[in-house]
Amino acid sequence: MAARTSLLYFEVPFSLFNNSVELKATQQDISHLLASLDLKLSHEQQFALNGGFFIQYFDTSSNHAIVRGHPEGIITLDLHEYVAKGSTPKFPPQVIQDLERKLKQSLKSPHSKSEPAIKRGQEFEVYYPTMDGRIIEYDIDEIVFEENSKYQNVRIAHSKTFGNMLILDGDPNLAESDVIYSHSMMRQGSSNFSDKDVLILGGGDGGLLNELRKEGCRSITMVDIDAVVLKAAQKYLRGICTDSLDEYKKENYEVIVGDAIAFLKKAIADNQHYDFVLSDLTVVPITPEPVGDEWDFLRLVLDLSTKVLAKDGKLLTHANALLATRAISMFEGELDKLQGFQWNRKEAHVPSFHELWTFYEIEEIKQS
Amino acid sequence: MAARTSLLYFEVPFSLFNNSVELKATQQDISHLLASLDLKLSHEQQFALNGGFFIQYFDTSSNHAIVRGHPEGIITLDLHEYVAKGSTPKFPPQVIQDLERKLKQSLKSPHSKSEPAIKRGQEFEVYYPTMDGRIIEYDIDEIVFEENSKYQNVRIAHSKTFGNMLILDGDPNLAESDVIYSHSMMRQGSSNFSDKDVLILGGGDGGLLNELRKEGCRSITMVDIDAVVLKAAQKYLRGICTDSLDEYKKENYEVIVGDAIAFLKKAIADNQHYDFVLSDLTVVPITPEPVGDEWDFLRLVLDLSTKVLAKDGKLLTHANALLATRAISMFEGELDKLQGFQWNRKEAHVPSFHELWTFYEIEEIKQS
Known part of the structure; x- marks a missing residue:
């Protein structure tokens, strides 16, 4: 079941708006065309x-249409229908496109448009906006896993285009299509992991671990807090983690279910060092100011991570969407504050x- | 200027719908919250x-809100405002999100959602649906080129994410972010173009030509009908064509402004052959049946292209989105009809x- 809203203009x-005769005729044309869809103007x-004007129509199933004329030169039409589960829409795309074509002709409109209907109250969510607030509709056709862990809502949705997608607390994290994410995190091509000790913070989807296993590391340690994510990924994200989460301890890698912060603190106390730290923890928050818990957490991760780096070691991390410009500039401000370190950015x-x-990529400034 | 419609649910x-007292209280709560946005219920x-119910509100600027209660258990709210050019919205995302949060609380709703506002009547188009009819909003901030050629409307829009995008008759064609398109067309990695004669049909954006120039071909001939596309690409799609369209004839390549069909017919008459033909012409049409002009055109291209292939030559082409399932299956049906040829598909x-x-990739069946 869902309410479907088709928006046309x-x-x-x-x-037109200064000519009452023409305006009246236009409104009659609209009413005539909508009547062919069983939509009737009421008193x-x-x-x-x-x-401008406002006109409201209802059909016999109480679907409604609102037509607005704005004197700036646009007429909008919103068509709202409720489709019960298992039923087919009364106003499917072909009907809407046909209506648009006829209205365009009747209104002698040089330009018209109808967007795909927005669906509300569906069984599962298909709209996940970009970080800069644009609407994106995913081709999700099934929820293959859902569980509330101690830490978050863990959901895996199947997208026809992207394969299975990990969604944490409603945020799309990584899909089976996204190996480039791991390659970009690793700086594949310019990083040499051969015989190196590598620490992954987070990374519960297993993508980074799986790619790093191909690089001849001496050791890979991965610390992720959420056993539910690991379990779900092992089963449903095999397109990116393959068999990497089937066993948590193998010849040269280990997956630890635990708190990355506590792990880092213990590593510092034990004077343990890593050639590479890959921080794949929570996304850089898009908050208006770099204050509060989330930013404190990020600062802490940066601080502790740099402290466990071996000589010539590198901290590799992601931040946020490039278009989340304020979050990115605040994050880079934090990087600038790391004494003795330099950093560079890539996008993918x-x-x-x-x-x-x-x-x-964050590394110590070399003394020349 | 634009009409902005925010859709919440x-x-x-x-x-709730069976309890008239509670329903009345709920409606009063909604009215109270909307009143804080200057939206008032009228008689x-x-x-x-x-x-269910239908309630309509207007503010002093004649923006309107429609609230619908569906007895199946959802309440939708559509908030429509008109924003004049240069003005800021009265109901920006923060206001909508705040309203959603308050309404969710007041309605004791377990789940609510507001989508990014849909904008109608903007200066330029930002919504381009996928082939399977999902809504996608692009971050287009400028139209850098527009001209109606003899053949089509040629537009280049700038996207913050994708760079400049070529849009032909309203269809996004190729953006500066899309070198993978050319690499996929070429079967980069498994094709050997060294000392080969290559023919590109279409390809006016210059992307394929630019990538093929790196492959040590003996000759590259490109035939595109639209000089306006070539001119626009040379100037605005340098991220993919670099300097490849600066000169139309150089040591080992030539760009011919002309009709690919006529070129193929002449090549057949002249008994001319190519080791690779890359057909980058019009997209495979999404028509209900494989009949009519567009499919005839496609059949003709396939027929003529295979006829100019040298021994062991390959025809490389794109088709459509994988999710345009009917178009893809019809296209593959056409490939199956090519006597003596085999084909395989990749996706990117x-x-x-x-x-x-x-x-x-289409090639002659080898006799064993």
Whole structure:
């Protein structure tokens, strides 16, 4: 079941709104066309408004249409219908496109448009906006896993395009299509992991671990807090983790279910060092100011991570979407504060993110 | 200027609709919250409807809100405002999110959602649906080129994420982010172009030509019909064509402004052959049946292209989005009809397409 809302619009000449005869005829044309869809104008539901007009229609199933004329030269039409589970829409895309075509002709509109219907109250969520607030509709056709862990809501949705997608607390994290995310985090091509000790913070989807296993590391230690994520990934994200989460301890790698912060603190106390630390923890928060828990957490991770780096070691991390410009600039401000370190940024298109994501390499400034 | 429509919804218990006291209180809560946004209920604009309700609000600037209660357990709210050019929205995302949060609390809704506002009548188009009819909002901030050629509307829009995007007759074609498109067409990695004669049909964006120039071909001939596309690409798509369209004739390549079909017919008459033909012409049409002009055109291209292949030559082409399942299956049906030829398909995520695109390699069946 879902409420489907189709939004159409038509460019019309401004002059239409100054010519009451023509305006009346236009409204009659609209009513005539909507009547062919069983949508009828009722009394008290048509009136002039701020130089434009507002008209309201209902059909026999109480679906409604609202037509607004804006004197700036556009007419909008919103068509709202409720589709019960298992039923087919009364106003499917072909009907809407046909209506658009006929109205465009009737209104002599030089430009018209109808967007795909927005669906509300569906069984599962298909709209996940970009970080800069644009609407993106995913082709999700099934929820293959859902569980509330101690830490978060863990969901794996199947997308026809991206494969299985890990969604944590409603945020798409990584999909089976996204190996470029791991390659970008690792700086594949310019990093040499051969015989190196590597620490992954987070990374519960197993993507990074799986790619690093191919690089001849001496050791890989991965610390992720959420056993539910690990379990779900092992089963449903095999497109990116393959068999890497089947066993948590093998010849040269170990997966530890635990708190990355506590692990880092213990490593510092034990004077343990890593050639590479890959921080794949929570996304850099998009908060208005770099204050509060989330930013404190990020600062702590940066501080502790740099302290466990071996000589010539590198901290590799992601941040946020490039278009989350304030979050990115605040994150880079934090990097600038790391005494004795330099950093550089790369961007990559991650398929299921639908946008450019940022990746950082942080290393000690070499003394020349 | 644009009409902005914010669509919200709230899950509510079914039982709400069977309890007139509670329902009345809920409606009053909604009215109270909307009043804080200057939206006021007017007379004759609230009524029961099919077991649910319909309420209509207007503010002093004649923006309107429609609230619908569906007895199946959802309440939808559509907030429509008109924003004049240069003005800021009265209901920006923060206001909508705040309203959602307050309404969710007041309605004791277990689940609510507000989508990014849909904008209609903007200066330029930002919504380009996927081939399977999902809504995608691009971060287009400028139209850098527009001209109607003899053949089509040629537009280049700038996207913050994808760079400049070529849009032909309203269809996004290729963006500066999309070198993978050319690499997928070429079957980079498994094709050997060294000392080969290559023919590109279409390809006016210059992306394929630019990538093939790196492969040590003996000759590359490209035939594109639209000089306006070539001119626009040379100037605005340098991220993919670099300097490849600066000169139309150089040591080992030539760009011919002309009709690919006529070129192929002449090549057949002249008994000319190519080791690779890359057909980058019009997308495979999504028509209900494989009949008519567009499919005839496609059949003709396949027929003529295979006829100019040298011994062991290959025809490389794209088709459509993988999710345009009917178009893909019809296209593959056409490939099956090519006597003596075999084909295989690969898919790739093309960043600016937001979906998986299909690429074909067609070659003669080897006699064993």
